[in-house]
Amino acid sequence: MPRGALCDSGGVPEENAWTAPVALDKIDATVRVPGSKSITNRAYVLAALSAEPTLVRDPLDSRDARLMLGALAALGAESEHTARGVRVGPFRLDQAGEPAETSIALGNAGTVARFTPPLAALGSRTVHFDGDEAIRRRPVAPLLSALSALGADIDDDGRGAPPFTVRGHGGLRGGPVELDSSASSQFLSSLLLAGPAFAEGITVRLTGTVPSEPHIAMTIDMLRRFGADPERDGTTFHVPARTLSLGEYVVEPDLSTAAPFVVAPLLTGGTVRISGWPSTSTQPGAWLRELATDLGAEVTLDSGGLTVTGSGPIQGQLLDLHEVGELTPVLAALLCFAEGPSVLSGVAHLRGHETDRLAALARELTALGGNVTETEDGLRIEPSPLHGGLFHTYDDHRLVMAGAVLGLRVAGVRVENPATVGKTFPGFVEAWQSMLSGRDR
Numbered sequence: 001m002p003r004g005a006l007c008d009s010g011g012v013p014e015e016n017a018w019t020a021p022v023a024l025d026k027i028d029a030t031v032r033v034p035g036s037k038s039i040t041n042r043a044y045v046l047a048a049l050s051a052e053p054t055l056v057r058d059p060l061d062s063r064d065a066r067l068m069l070g071a072l073a074a075l076g077a078e079s080e081h082t083a084r085g086v087r088v089g090p091f092r093l094d095q096a097g098e099p100a101e102t103s104i105a106l107g108n109a110g111t112v113a114r115f116t117p118p119l120a121a122l123g124s125r126t127v128h129f130d131g132d133e134a135i136r137r138r139p140v141a142p143l144l145s146a147l148s149a150l151g152a153d154i155d156d157d158g159r160g161a162p163p164f165t166v167r168g169h170g171g172l173r174g175g176p177v178e179l180d181s182s183a184s185s186q187f188l189s190s191l192l193l194a195g196p197a198f199a200e201g202i203t204v205r206l207t208g209t210v211p212s213e214p215h216i217a218m219t220i221d222m223l224r225r226f227g228a229d230p231e232r233d234g235t236t237f238h239v240p241a242r243t244l245s246l247g248e249y250v251v252e253p254d255l256s257t258a259a260p261f262v263v264a265p266l267l268t269g270g271t272v273r274i275s276g277w278p279s280t281s282t283q284p285g286a287w288l289r290e291l292a293t294d295l296g297a298e299v300t301l302d303s304g305g306l307t308v309t310g311s312g313p314i315q316g317q318l319l320d321l322h323e324v325g326e327l328t329p330v331l332a333a334l335l336c337f338a339e340g341p342s343v344l345s346g347v348a349h350l351r352g353h354e355t356d357r358l359a360a361l362a363r364e365l366t367a368l369g370g371n372v373t374e375t376e377d378g379l380r381i382e383p384s385p386l387h388g389g390l391f392h393t394y395d396d397h398r399l400v401m402a403g404a405v406l407g408l409r410v411a412g413v414r415v416e417n418p419a420t421v422g423k424t425f426p427g428f429v430e431a432w433q434s435m436l437s438g439r440d441r
């Protein structure tokens with residue numbers, strides 16, 4: 001993947017930086033993290049495609065989730081916040097009497113930019129897609145090409161990123177298509193999620209390797225729960241046309257958002273309990289349980305949640321993160337404190353995430369005294385003492401979380417623009433401070 005661009009934080013003044021608290025003692029806290037972004041936004045899309053309204057319970061309420069609801073509303077699927085959750089859909093395909101054109105605000109939400117274009121092609125309006133400066137650098141070309149091959153009418157400016165326009169003509173033929181989903185698993189998830197609504201369903205044959213496999217498993221699992229019949233045969237995926245219906249969907253806590261809390265006791269000693277941790281999950285963050293154990297923590301999972309107790313130093317690691325790329329920023333921060341060198345690999349596609357995460361992490365960790373270099377597909381981290389300073393976050397929620405992890409052991413880490421964490425966890429700073437003050441949330 002070509003080198004990405006580092007996004008700036010839109011002129012957020014440095015005095016808004018948050019000084020990440022140092023852990024003065026062993027931690028002892030119980031933490032509740034919000035609903036999974038990936039599950040929430042898939043549930044909203046599948047609800048919009050269902051024949052009846054769906055109540056999505058315990059959903060994430062954050063910038064990305066609201067952008068998804070806004071996109072679905074623009075496409076004709078209304079939602080309502082109720083005391084029991086968010087009731088969504090169904091999507092009205094008959095859009096007679098609606099304005100002929102509408103716009104979708106993408107913010108910097110990959111799930112909105114990748115999951116909603118097929119829905120626009122199913123409708124009958126002209127839909128313009130655009131968002132933050134950063135989303136204009138995130139790839140969509142393979143998805144738009146596949147949709148065009150399936151019969152969609154799409155205009156873009158040839159850069160392979162937003163903005164673009166989809167002209168709906170009241171449905172999509174679907175059928176067989178080839179897809180290169182190596183830059184983002186979200187291209188494949190997008191086609192599979194909408195597949196049941198295509199006249200001929202969809203058969204996708206992948207031409208490259210796909211990152212973030214757990215997110216593909218999540219897509220398949222959620223399609224099944226909503227009544228679809230997806231099948232996978234190696235690199236070929238088939239989703240027949242189906243009418244979807246479920247009624248109610250309960251969202252799991254976000255295990256990637258949990259990552260900084262899981263690794264905290266490895267750096268401070270003591271115990272963190274993450275309530276509501278599911279006994280099985282398709283989320284990539286489920287792997288943190290195994291990783292924390294390998295790093296020497298005592299880890300137990302019971303009906304109360306996941307309990308992680310840290311003890312002693314951590315060793316350097318060789319980790320292929322191709323399947324769990326979104327965990328990279330927090331793990332890179334953690335491994336700056338390891339006793340030996342670490343190599344994180346398999347994550348070249350992170351150059352097309354919220355920012356070029358490999359460049360951002362190498363630059364910011366080095367600026368605080370770390371010895372971190374970019375490789376072709378990851379990062380090499382050598383032990384080196386860290387010091388305080390401004391930690392730029394490039395409008396990336398997971399860099400805010402990484403900065404918080406550094407601050408546990410290093411005084412004076414000032415995390416730039418902490419509010420950008422609201423993409424997935426608006427209450428992150430408060431939850432982090434409560435964890436350190438021993439006040440349970």
Ligand SMILES: O=C(O)C1=C[C@@H](OP(=O)(O)O)[C@@H](O)[C@H](O)C1
Pocket residue numbers: 037038039110111183184185186189211212215325326349
């Ligand atoms: O489908 C999803 O919900 C996601 C897939 C992954 O994207 P990539 O495959 O582009 O890394 C992940 O990093 C992102 O945070 C969420």
Ligand SMILES: C=C(OP(=O)(O)O)C(=O)O
Pocket residue numbers: 108109110111326353354398424
């Ligand atoms: C890559 C991420 O987000 P998005 O859904 O915008 O792709 C992420 O949350 O780490």
